[in-house]
Structure formats: C-alpha cells, structure tokens
Amino acid sequence: MHVDEGLRDRLIRVGGELLDHQGPSAVSLREIARRAGVSHGAPRRYFPTHLELLSAIARDGFTDLAARVNSALAEAPGHPRARLADIARVYLDFAATRRGRYELMFRHDLLESGHLRLRDTSLPLFRLLTDLVAQARPEPEPPAQVVAGALWANLHGIAQLWNWGSLTLATGATDPNPLLDAALTAHLGPAA
Amino acid sequence: MHVDEGLRDRLIRVGGELLDHQGPSAVSLREIARRAGVSHGAPRRYFPTHLELLSAIARDGFTDLAARVNSALAEAPGHPRARLADIARVYLDFAATRRGRYELMFRHDLLESGHLRLRDTSLPLFRLLTDLVAQARPEPEPPAQVVAGALWANLHGIAQLWNWGSLTLATGATDPNPLLDAALTAHLGPAA
DNA sequence: CAGGCCCGGTAGACAATGTCTACGGCCGCC
DNA sequence: GGCGGCCGTAGACATTGTCTACCGGGCCTG
Secondary structure, eight states: OOSSOOHHHHHHHHHHHHHHHHOGGGOOHHHHHHHHTSOTTGGGGTOSSHHHHHHHHHHHHHHHHHHHHHHHHHHSOOOHHHHHHHHHHHHHHHHHHTHHHHHHHTOHHHHHSGGGOHHHHHHHHHHHHHHHHHHHOOOOSSOHHHHHHHHHHHHHHHHHHHHTTHHHHHHOOSOSHHHHHHHHHHHHOSOO | OOOSOOHHHHHHHHHHHHHHHHOGGGOOHHHHHHHHTSOTTGGGGTOSSHHHHHHHHHHHHHHHHHHHHHHHHHHSOOOHHHHHHHHHHHHHHHHHHTHHHHHHHTOHHHHHSGGGOHHHHHHHHHHHHHHHHHHHOOOOSSOHHHHHHHHHHHHHHHHHHHHTTHHHHHHOOSOSHHHHHHHHHHHHOSOO
C-alpha cells in the first residue's frame, strides 16, 4: 500500500508515524523530509510552514478519532446513556494509546493558527455528543449544550491529567475508570 | 524592588515576565539571558538545561496559584460547597488571565522531567480540594478522592477548552460560568 | 600578607532547525 | 520542437540549546 500516494499525503503519513513512535519533539520538518526521502525544502511546496504540516497531522488524528467513535457506536448500539459511556471510553483510550497524537491535536497554537480549520474537524463529534446528551437527559435544565460541554471538558481533563500521571500521584489510583464513571454519573445520572 | 536578587531568581522573574507578555514561544534560554543582561551561557550555572529553567518558572506559577486560592479562601470563608466554587472560579480566572503561565504549568514534558518535582507543588492544592469535597459531600460513594479528581479534571478541561475557544465555537457561549456551575452541581450537588 | 582556588560569568564553537531564494530538470502542450 | 510551469534540490541565513575552554576577582589558607 501507499504506493502511488502524492508527496503531500506521504509527508502527513510519515509525520504521523514519527509522532506515534518517537513523540512530539521528534516531528521536525527536516526529519519528516528525511524519512520521506526528499530534501528538506520539499515540504514547503505543500505546507508553507511547519505548523501547517503539524496541523494536517493533527487533522488526521481527529478523523481517526471520529472513525473509532463511529465504529464503536455501530457495533454496539444501546441506550443514549450507554452510547455516551462508549464514546467516553473510546475517547480516553485514544488519548492514552496515541498520546503524541492526542497532545498534538490539542496544541493551542495549532488550533489558533486556524488556516486548516482544525477546530471544525472536532465539531461533528461534539454535535453527536450534544444529541446523545439531549436524549439521555430529558430535563431541560441545564441545556444539553452546556451539559455536553461540561462533559467533554471533563473527559478532556481526565485524559490529560491521567496521561501525565498527576491523578495517579494525587489519588493513588491505577485506573482512570472510576474517575470516568464518577464523571458520567455526575453529568448524566446513574447508569441504566 | 528586585534590587539584590541573585541571578537565579532574576532569570526566573525575567522569564516569567517574558512568558506573560510575549507568550510561551518567546521564552528561549538566550532571550531570557539577554533580558537579564548576562551572556547566553550564564543560566547554565543555575539551570543545566532549558527545561529546568522552564520548570522553575512553572513552579513559580503554581505557588502563585496557591497563593490566590488561599487569599480568596481567607477573605470570604463559607460552606465547603461555596469554598469549592470560589476555588474553581479562582482556578479558571488564573487559567484565563495568565494563559502562558497556565499552559507552561501543564506541559507534560515539564511534568515528566520531574527533577524539580513540579507535580508535588500542585499536591497541597489537590489535598485541599479533596478535604473540601469530603466536607461538602457526606455520602461515602464515590470516595472523596475520586470526586475531587473528577472535579479537578473538569476544571482543567473547562479551562483548556475555554482558553482556546473550542467551547465558544461548539456551544456559542460567551461565558464559561454556566459550564462551571453545571460542573459544580454535577459533582457536588446543587448549591446551598 | 601572599598565593592558590573556586565561584560565577564570558565567549566561541557546534549541530540542528525553520524559513527563504535561486536553480534545475522534466513533463505536457501548443 | 521549443517552451512554460510544476516539483523538487541545494545552499544560505538567523536562531536556538548545549558543550567546553577561559578568566577575573574575592575568599580562605598558610
């Protein structure tokens, strides 16, 4: 595979592999070019700046995350509340499994240099979250958007704090699932 | 003031000012040295590596945050639940007001290069959080540590997602307070 | 009081990186 | 058949982090 992909796609792919294998600090423009077998100036033809290439890689991560969420939902449909729990688990697993990717995806300087509209890529996922929250919680207050936002923030916070071990240090826990369950029931009420 | 501070403290201070005024990308070792009026090799006497200087600056941020929390608690004592809300507000305000500092404080590579025990600096704050949660929630399940962890994660997530505008984009909100209130009542029950 | 030592800072070098510019080859098209 | 535009090369430049050699002056020691 990957036989006749253009250089642009190859750069994104190689950069992604580098990110996943060697960590975010290894993803330099020149190293990507080296591994792609081109000169250090070549990427500039497709990505005028280093940040734009990183944004493209991050974008790739968002679509991968969305795919995982969708496939998880497809194979085990259930109550909205159960589906939200599934999404949450996929989210946390993604953050823990593909740390570098996740970190890159939420780098503020990438999100703010919005040429590639990175944020827009995460919007459909949030919309799905909001819809499921609206179904799982019939009460009108607080509005589903607010609950969904708070829940997303909670997921994100758990993922981050867990990933770098702050929570294990503070709580002595060896597993983020109790935290996740606490967050889910806090925002959505008890399961089933 | 700052008349007879040693170079070590001056580097931390100048670096912090640089961080607050010009953003995280401006905080280079050489620029700090320049602004401190010393040669580019001077910092090495006190900080063997760039990351260690950054860690010291981040540490400074944690002590500042702790000071703000304590002063807020001192001037308006109330029920544990109200105090938690105060802490949360201070936390979010800190993250929004001193963005660069906050970002630096939670850079995983700083937290992981634990020579300076950066994480330990945030521990007392978390302990305070846990104690207040235990007082505000008499129920034994889930344990206070878990609730405190989930709440902290939620605060952190709100601060992050809010800071780079993802939440305003997704929810159209102009104020993070509804999210914060939703999170607080979700984890701690309704106010007063 | 003299001499050596070490602390704290200087200065230069080095590799690596991101960005910019000039160049070249190769393709297809008129 | 020539020619123009796409795509990649190659070299330069400033900047950064780190390393090493150096040095000046104050302090302790003899």
